[in-house]
Amino acid sequence: MTLAPWNAEAWTRLIERRRHDALPHALLLAGPAGLGKREFADGFAQALLCQSTRADGSACGACRACQLFAAGTHPDLVRVNLELRDDGKPRTEITVDQMRMLSERLVLTAQFGGMQIALIDPADAMNVSASNALLKTLEEPTSRTMLMLIGDHPARLSATIRSRCQRIEFRLPPSETAQRWLSARDIDAKAAQDALLASDGNPGRALAWARSGALKLRREVAQDLRDLAAGSASAYEVAQRWSKDGVDLRLHFAAALVREAAQAQARGRARDAALALTHATEMSKLTAWFDRANRTRELLRGPLRPELALLELLAAWTTPAAA
Ligand SMILES: [Zn+2]
Structure with missing residues (x-):
C-alpha cells in the first residue's frame, strides 16, 4: 500500500x-x-x-x-x-x-x-x-x-x-510536505510549485496536472483573460476555442485565476497575480464573475452546448475587466 x-x-x-x-x-x-x-x-x-x-x-x-x-x-x-x-x-x-x-x-x-x-x-x-x-x-x-x-x-x-x-x-497537507511528495515523483521544483498554486495545494491534483500538461492550459486561459481584458481578443473567438476541448478545466482555471486576482488586488498587488490586471477592477465585479464562471461550469456539466454560455460569460469578463 x-x-x-x-x-x-x-x-x-x-x-x-x-x-x-x-x-x-x-x-x-x-x-x-x-x-x-x-x-x-x-x-x-x-x-x-x-x-x-x-x-x-x-x-x-x-x-x-x-x-x-x-x-x-x-x-x-x-x-x-x-x-x-x-x-x-x-x-x-x-x-x-x-x-x-x-x-x-x-x-x-x-x-x-x-x-x-x-x-x-x-x-x-x-x-x-x-x-x-x-x-x-x-x-x-x-x-x-x-x-x-x-x-x-x-x-x-x-x-x-x-x-x-x-x-x-482528509485535509490538504502543508505545502512543504506536498512539495517533497511531488519531487519524489520526479516533478521538478518549479513545476511542483506552479502545479500546487494551480491546485490550491492539492498534491494529487497537482501531480495529475503536472503530468498531463494541464498547466499549459492554465497559462493559455490566463493569456485569454488578459487579452480579453485588454480588448485584443474577441469573446466570440475565445468561446469557440474553449468549447472545443477541456471546457470544464478551463472554467475551473478561469474562476481560480480571477479569485487569485481579487486576492492579490485586496493586498494591493494586482500586478503580481497571473492575470496581472493593470486596471483596478471593483472587487464586487471580480467576485460576481468568479461566481458566474462556477455557475457556467455547473451548467455545462449538463447536456447543454457550451458555445453560447461561454460567450455570455466571456463577454461579461471583457466589461468589468476593462471598466
Ligand atoms: Zn495478507
Whole structure:
C-alpha cells in the first residue's frame, strides 16, 4: 500500500481502534479528490481481510486473502461504484438496486470467516432511494461488517447517512510536505510549485496536472483573460476555442485565476497575480464573475452546448475587466 504521508496519522488511529476492537461499523472518508482517500480505503480494507497483518497493522500482501484482494476476487469485499450504461459511459448515480444487492450480500456469512467489507465510491452519488436503502443497512449493523463510504463531496450525502458514519476528514497537507511528495515523483521544483498554486495545494491534483500538461492550459486561459481584458481578443473567438476541448478545466482555471486576482488586488498587488490586471477592477465585479464562471461550469456539466454560455460569460469578463 502506498499511504500518503499526510494520511499517516489517520491511518495509525484507525489501526489502533482495530487493535482495541473498537472499530465503528461505518466510515465516511471525506475530502477533496487528490488526497489519497481511495488508496487509504483499499489499504484498510485489505488490512481487515488479511490473515497475517504486519506489526504496523497493514496487510502482508502475501497470504491467500491478500492474493484474492489483489486479483479483485476476494469474496468478502463488495465494491459499489457507478455502473456503466448501455452506451458504455458511467451512470451519474448509484442506484437503489445496487444498495439492495449490497444489503443482501452483507447478511450472508463471510466466506473467509472474517469480516465482510463494502466500499461505496462515490458515496455522494447515491440517489435518494439508494441512500434510504443504505440507511436501513446502517441501522442494523452486524459486528462482522464494515461499510466504507468515500466522498469527494460529502455535503451531498444526507445528514442522516453522515450521522451514522464515523467521519475521517482528509485535509490538504502543508505545502512543504506536498512539495517533497511531488519531487519524489520526479516533478521538478518549479513545476511542483506552479502545479500546487494551480491546485490550491492539492498534491494529487497537482501531480495529475503536472503530468498531463494541464498547466499549459492554465497559462493559455490566463493569456485569454488578459487579452480579453485588454480588448485584443474577441469573446466570440475565445468561446469557440474553449468549447472545443477541456471546457470544464478551463472554467475551473478561469474562476481560480480571477479569485487569485481579487486576492492579490485586496493586498494591493494586482500586478503580481497571473492575470496581472493593470486596471483596478471593483472587487464586487471580480467576485460576481468568479461566481458566474462556477455557475457556467455547473451548467455545462449538463447536456447543454457550451458555445453560447461561454460567450455570455466571456463577454461579461471583457466589461468589468476593462471598466
Ligand atoms: Zn495478507
